[in-house]
Amino acid sequence: MLDDLLTHIARLTRSPRHHIRMTAVCRSWRASLVDQKINFPAVCLMLLEGGNCDNYNFYSISEEIFDKLDLLELRGRRYWGSPFGWLVSHGLNCEILLFNPFSRASFPLPKNHSLIEKLILSINPEEPNSNCVVFAIYWGFLDRRYIAFAKPGDIAWRTLSYNGDDDDDGFKFLIDDAIYFKGNFYGCLNSGEIVLFEDLHGAHPKAVEFASRPPRFHGGCTCYLFALGENLCMTYRDPYDDDDDYEYKGYTIFKLDMDTKSWKRIYSLGDRSLFLGNCCTFTVAAADYPGCKPNCIYSTEESIHVEGVYIYDVEKNRDKDIGLEPFPISQRVEQILPSLSSPVWIIPYPL
Template sequence: MLSWRVFYETEKSFNLLRATKYMAVEWADLPPELLQTIAGKLTIHADYIRFRAVCVNWRSSSPTTPHHLPCQLPWLMLPHGPTTHHRGFFSLSADKVHFLRLPEASPRRRRCGSSHGWLAITDESPAIFLLNPLTRAKVLLPPLSSFSNVVAFNFYDVGREYTLRAPNGDTYTLNLKQMRDFFIKKVILSSSPSSDDNYIAFAILNQTGDLAFCKNGDQSWKFIEDAKSYYEDVIYCNGLFYAVNKLGEITVCDVHGPSPRVSLICTPPQIGGDMQYVVSSSEELLLITRYLDFEFVDYQFDNVYKTMEFRVYRLDLNGPKWERVMSLGDKMLFLGENSSLALSATDFPGCKGNCIYYTDDYSESNYDGIPGDNDLGVYDLEDGSIEPLPCYPRNSISQLRWPPPIWVTPNPY
């Protein structure tokens, strides 16, 4: 069935044809150049698939891979499925859960990021790999044991398989599960491995917040020595990686050459807040500060953290300084373990602008082990209210807590 977007674009073009020289043309016989124009105006992948499914002529007049499509609305990957080999993905626009067979993302493995439709996954071995949940394509990254601060790995030294060197020179050990869960905070990509052989993976480490990267074909991860520590988030924009630390300071990393080039945007420290995110939106750099508080939850008999507020700032390079933003307009932000993302709500039915769609990425290793309760929802910047996601009511004791949900941009290529 054609969506209203496909129908609107096609009907508009068809009426134009009937008013001109193509008086007797049928829908199936529209000229290829017109069909290419219509297909090029579609922005949602589901609409593009419906368009190509109309008939042979429409399909042959449009490329199989629509490189013109903008970033798609993320799905929320849920921590459960009908079986241990299936995972649920909630679509905001369709208001439904898609179940995909995905044994590669079993509960014994941990996701440590999503970017360009690919999940970054670690398990109880040194392996790190990228996984496209739609195609199940898999790409290996250099293993955990290849980081330069990992001085030894011995699979037979049970309970202390990894030996690491701390910044002060001391050594300590981690077991397989600890390394899986706490060594890497987040991994993002410069581009999709399925469309760009020159992709770069960029990682933030837990506890120290150090930065590291690897290029396609590398055998090990490389630290960015000139960067500071305690980074919280990183994005890729216009050929550069932008990382933000706890004080809201931005480090710009160019890692395309033989050695990293690093520059700092020294803004006044952002005092207050618990977590920082950085987002590119309409050619501007935004800083989002997340405020948490702890509350006692009766049904868990425990203190848990909850998101209370978000504050948004834009970078003014004349300072440089961060300026408070009171409204995002029709923009909506997606924050969490994913590569932070800004989209226009008017492009996606069922979504609301001036809102922040957030998931639970609170690092227990950094914050005294306070347990979470899958702290996620929709924060309205206008009035400061928080609404639960339709698929994930707040205080629901029926939901699994591990691993927490994560935003994943569907990429079928």
């Protein structure tokens, strides 16, 4: 009877914050609502409170409201957000876990004893017949980045080899990001090249060169891959060349022609909002996600350090270098932000 009543109330709930609070009441309520989702799109900024606690705060861009969850499951773990409502986390015990902070559902992944740089989730693991793949970018021998992949239920990570590497001992070039796009998996190198991941389900998974670097790309910048409609795009931070005052002024964006493998610089994201940093790089249609600004980049990059959360308006910066602006959040969030760490973007209930 109680389960039916809670389910009925949840169906009437049109706000992520109300649903979050209901699941946080107790274990029995959480169990009753584990399969009950709401169709209310929201992009949230997830932040860990300072001090020795397990409180995580979720700031909804749409409602400009702060909600709190006690997530003991994330104690001592690093984590990366996603647009699927799931986190990928890595613990001090080297265990890697797919974890949904709202339903508390989880899927174990093989252990990884390396220093993880980024964990990337390909698709929603809850989709019917999901063939979800998780990519791990990690530091290896001689300060080189490797990439490996695994699926829930696998017993070990599989390292990708690369036919463009002078050393046959593994995937040792600097890779920054990876994405699942139109049925294939791609990665971008720190040098600007795009690689295609092949034979992931076969005996010899590898990465092959797919596209050369964009024109006038000098390397050394952190690159991000994302989908923009039917196009694969890459962006990277564009630094000032000033030894006395080194800072990032914004982002340069390129679109890749998948047939000719040629790049074209673009100056607009159209109606999309781009989210990057400690998360799977993703875009959303701003009109579908209240509070999101079209043609803007939302960033939580740790290497850009002014409280760590920024917005970059692509249109405003087209004719004038305005640069990164502080993320427009409520005064309460601004006050608590300096005591938080590892902010990530996550969509609790994706469309």
